[in-house]
Amino acid sequence: MTMGNALATASPNRPVPSRSRSRVWRKLRSNPAALAGGIIVLLFIAMAIAAPLIAPYDPNVSSWLTIRKPPTAAHWMGTDDVGRDVLSRLMVGSRASLSAGIVSVAIALLIGVPFGVISGYYGGWMDAVISRVTEAVLACPFLILAIALAAFLGPSLTNAMIAIGISAAPIFARLARGQVLSVKTEDYVQGARAVGCSNLRIILRYILPNIFPPLLVQSTLTVATAIIAEASLSFLGLGQQPPDPSWGSMLNTAKNFITQAPWMAIWPGIAIFVVVFGFNILGDGLRDALDPRDSR
Amino acid sequence: MAPSPILARASARSDANTNPALAAPVAEIRDLQVGFRTDEGGFNVLDGVSFTVRTGRTLCLVGESGCGKSVTALSIMGLLAPNAIVGHGEILLDGTNLLDLSRKELNERRGDRMAMIFQEPMTSLNPVLTIGDQIVEGIRRHRPVGRAEAERHAVEMLKRVRIPAPEQRMGDYPHQLSGGMRQRVMIAMALANDPRLLIADEPTTALDVTIQAQILDLIKTLQDETGTAVLLITHDLGVVAEVGDDVAVMYAGRIVEQASVTDLFADPQHPYTLGLLSSIPRLDSEIGRLPTIRGSVPAPADMPSGCRFSTRCPFADDHCRTEEPPLADLSPGHAVACWKAPLEVRAA
Numbered sequence: 001m002t003m004g005n006a007l008a009t010a011s012p013n014r015p016v017p018s019r020s021r022s023r024v025w026r027k028l029r030s031n032p033a034a035l036a037g038g039i040i041v042l043l044f045i046a047m048a049i050a051a052p053l054i055a056p057y058d059p060n061v062s063s064w065l066t067i068r069k070p071p072t073a074a075h076w077m078g079t080d081d082v083g084r085d086v087l088s089r090l091m092v093g094s095r096a097s098l099s100a101g102i103v104s105v106a107i108a109l110l111i112g113v114p115f116g117v118i119s120g121y122y123g124g125w126m127d128a129v130i131s132r133v134t135e136a137v138l139a140c141p142f143l144i145l146a147i148a149l150a151a152f153l154g155p156s157l158t159n160a161m162i163a164i165g166i167s168a169a170p171i172f173a174r175l176a177r178g179q180v181l182s183v184k185t186e187d188y189v190q191g192a193r194a195v196g197c198s199n200l201r202i203i204l205r206y207i208l209p210n211i212f213p214p215l216l217v218q219s220t221l222t223v224a225t226a227i228i229a230e231a232s233l234s235f236l237g238l239g240q241q242p243p244d245p246s247w248g249s250m251l252n253t254a255k256n257f258i259t260q261a262p263w264m265a266i267w268p269g270i271a272i273f274v275v276v277f278g279f280n281i282l283g284d285g286l287r288d289a290l291d292p293r294d295s296r
Numbered sequence: 297m298a299p300s301p302i303l304a305r306a307s308a309r310s311d312a313n314t315n316p317a318l319a320a321p322v323a324e325i326r327d328l329q330v331g332f333r334t335d336e337g338g339f340n341v342l343d344g345v346s347f348t349v350r351t352g353r354t355l356c357l358v359g360e361s362g363c364g365k366s367v368t369a370l371s372i373m374g375l376l377a378p379n380a381i382v383g384h385g386e387i388l389l390d391g392t393n394l395l396d397l398s399r400k401e402l403n404e405r406r407g408d409r410m411a412m413i414f415q416e417p418m419t420s421l422n423p424v425l426t427i428g429d430q431i432v433e434g435i436r437r438h439r440p441v442g443r444a445e446a447e448r449h450a451v452e453m454l455k456r457v458r459i460p461a462p463e464q465r466m467g468d469y470p471h472q473l474s475g476g477m478r479q480r481v482m483i484a485m486a487l488a489n490d491p492r493l494l495i496a497d498e499p500t501t502a503l504d505v506t507i508q509a510q511i512l513d514l515i516k517t518l519q520d521e522t523g524t525a526v527l528l529i530t531h532d533l534g535v536v537a538e539v540g541d542d543v544a545v546m547y548a549g550r551i552v553e554q555a556s557v558t559d560l561f562a563d564p565q566h567p568y569t570l571g572l573l574s575s576i577p578r579l580d581s582e583i584g585r586l587p588t589i590r591g592s593v594p595a596p597a598d599m600p601s602g603c604r605f606s607t608r609c610p611f612a613d614d615h616c617r618t619e620e621p622p623l624a625d626l627s628p629g630h631a632v633a634c635w636k637a638p639l640e641v642r643a644a
Contacts, residue, residue: 191482
């Protein structure tokens, strides 16, 4: 059938949302800082995925022969207080840190965005209730709230993620609400009503895709915050539990030996710094690349 | 391949528009009153508006900004802002009062039996969906057809609105098209389900002049093909002369004069209509500065008593300022709301 062929030829070059993917990619590529951030993030993710394969030693096996040894050819980053290889623990520990960052942001998005969208789209008393609750939660310092929730839920990595996710949710609720308020007055939303779309359909097809870019940028930035939060919770013993490594719990142990074995603290500290830095400059770059006000 | 059922429906009814006398009423607006509630209190924007749009005919709703043209259109579509209140009146679409319908029933009709084209083609399409997706969505919302069938119909619609290479355009995003092309897409979307009533709210205001003529021409041609009733909202009497069959002139929330286009241009009766017509620049005479209508439209919260035009009308007397003139037939098909009608002198 001729029409079928015509459609088949039309579909392959069908690009992805509005500001087509190639344009965003072009702008991102021309921003060296954002590109560097993206590469850093990708390298850390690759390391986290491949950790069990590339780690030179078992991260949890201690050895009385290598207690608190400074970096050597055998142990590039030295060993810790019970003789475990710091490099291996750093590699395997990246799994806890990165997944805490990503999973808790996913939780924050899943809680925050629906509330924000409902509040912005429907307005009225629902908006009033959701906005007041959001503001109340935002009034609590983020980390204090996460610590309180984690302590309440009990110490484990999963609970730490949930605690961080809940604490970060109001940020997304407020952002989503503001974006919906501006998008819902667009002519195309009125147009969607005029063709008989239901509210649910308008939200899913017309509102959500159009508020996605700022949410994506906020997500990248919040991943960085969440990684620090996970490190803080683990440092306090509320996150990853021994003997499994995470950067925060490594720092927690290292603080007791900060003068005798500074390498125990330096490496996880650097790792946190670099990955958070990577997410932050990637987020900044994405914000610039996705901004439609810039040259189209 | 069997012809698409949607197109078959269109051709079956397209014979009604050849004879205006046979034209059946599609939409009847009766004594419509719409108000808005604000922090400063409520006020009416439409007061007793009545008109009929018929199969295959174009009714132009004319008036200056703020006279209630768009509110009329939005009332019919059920798209009024939440603080709007419909005081009284009926909006009949094929005999059903739209004001009595539930939200769901209204949604069934929007985009199917009635459709709307907006003023701003640059912002009326969803930037994150391809135009193909958007047309297909409208079709599948109202027709039990599969995606392939709907896509075939969408390509057909793009062809009918004269978009070149429609198969390729299906995968384009709105920002890849010009304003004129986007307005064509809007028309394709609006007509995809072969609506009985098409409302076009200033469809050419945002376009440049050469494109305006093309778009008006397109609406006219498609109307001839499908027999759709068109309610065209405009402030441009040039547009009225070009595509209108009937005209209703609105002033401050009321219809002040209603006639066929020929009658209105040949024999305008309301002083406001006269003012509008004489303020159009003409090529065939040198008249220097164009006449204007002094003053501006009174605010809805601050309506004068009597005739609403009395504050700006050169002919107004005490009767006009105390009692509101009804919209009365002057001759068959020509109604005017003015105590002074029929006017004895024509405007220069």
